[in-house]
Amino acid sequence: MYFLTDEERKQLSKGYLPRSRQMEIAEELRGWNWHQPPLAPVYDQRLALYEVANSYCSTNRDLYLRRIDGIKTRPNAAMIRGKIFHDILVRVLVRAKRLIYEKGVGNFQEILKQLNAPLSLGFLSEYQDQLQEAEFSELKKKAVTLAAFENARVAARVQEILVKQPYIAEDSLAALAIPVVVEQKLDGTFFGLSANLSADAYTFSEPMVLDLKFGRPQKFHQLTTTGYALVMEAIYEYPINLGCLVYAEFKGDRLVVKKDIHVIDEELRQWFIEERDEKMRMVYEEMDPGFGQCYDSCPYNLQCHG
Numbered sequence: 657m658y659f660l661t662d663e664e665r666k667q668l669s670k671g672y673l674p675r676s677r678q679m680e681i682a683e684e685l686r687g688w689n690w691h692q693p694p695l696a697p698v699y700d701q702r703l704a705l706y707e708v709a710n711s712y713c714s715t716n717r718d719l720y721l722r723r724i725d726g727i728k729t730r731p732n733a734a735m736i737r738g739k740i741f742h743d744i745l746v747r748v749l750v751r752a753k754r755l756i757y758e759k760g761v762g763n764f765q766e767i768l769k770q771l772n773a774p775l776s777l778g779f780l781s782e783y784q785d786q787l788q789e790a791e792f793s794e795l796k797k798k799a800v801t802l803a804a805f806e807n808a809r810v811a812a813r814v815q816e817i818l819v820k821q822p823y824i825a826e827d828s829l830a831a832l833a834i835p836v837v838v839e840q841k842l843d844g845t846f847f848g849l850s851a852n853l854s855a856d857a858y859t860f861s862e863p864m865v866l867d868l869k870f871g872r873p874q875k876f877h878q879l880t881t882t883g884y885a886l887v888m889e890a891i892y893e894y895p896i897n898l899g900c901l902v903y904a905e906f907k908g909d910r911l912v913v914k915k916d917i918h919v920i921d922e923e924l925r926q927w928f929i930e931e932r933d934e935k936m937r938m939v940y941e942e943m944d945p946g947f948g949q950c951y952d953s954c955p956y957n958l959q960c961h962g
């Protein structure tokens with residue numbers, strides 16, 4: 657899911673990368689300048705990165721209800737599905753890395769055999785009570801499809817590297833075949849964000865933040881990758897110019913994956929900072945923003961509309 661296809665790699669190397677390297681970004685908008693305006697937070701507040709980046713509620717009343725009224729809601733079915741699918745990808749990739757280190761390159765046949773074996777999905781039962789029976793059974797089918805897809809991709813990549821590199825050892829094989837850190841933990845306190853941020857994936861073959869989405873594409877999704885890029889620049893002090901949103905969708909039994917690779921330019925950086933400041937102000941001043949265009953599955957429907 658996080659691996660680029662040959663076409664995407666070509667687009668990256670001939671399009672996005674040269675463009676991002678030529679791009680000029682004002683120094684004040686680089687994450688390492690977190691201690692001065694406009695990056696330094698004006699309000700003494702902490703928000704989760706998703707609270708800054710998401711705008712599913714057009715007025716952000718969901719944030720107001722959560723932060724000021726302290727209302728916690730049950731996750732809706734889409735949220736549960738998203739959490740499970742993310743978890744499956746983490747499990748597949750971590751299992752693959754573990755197998756490479758545990759078995760060793762000398763036992764590559766065993767690595768490939770186990771990589772091709774289905775992932776254990778016993779953990780899904782934890783969610784059974786939170787979904788209706790039909791929803792849960794549909795979810796299980798999709799979970800199997802997703803795990804099988806990712807397993808096959810990882811196994812093919814391991815095989816590809818082994819064919820090309822006869823003297824490779826475990827550490828290098830793991831890094832080349834699976835060049836991503838999943839659930840990268842980051843401290844976002846420099847920007848008034850949570851101390852425990854978790855980026856879906858970070859690829860170190862080219863500094864690029866990846867975020868996986870299972871819903872409809874939205875323009876504001878690029879704020880998530882932008883937020884993580886700013887935080888990483890603050891922590892590691894090197895530029896992160898690219899983000900990639902991975903959209904996965906089920907069409908019947910088939911999984912369809914599309915990627916939105918984007919340059920994290922000045923406009924996105926400014927937009928992220930403006931959203932952060934506006935939302936922090938709302939929380940700081942305890943201003944109820946009122947209703948906007950509501951959507952059916954909003955978990956706050958009951959609180960807003962009774």
Ligand code: SF4
Binds near residue numbers: 718949950954957
């Ligand atoms: S019900 Fe409407 S106003 Fe309330 S949080 Fe949801 S989208 Fe926002």
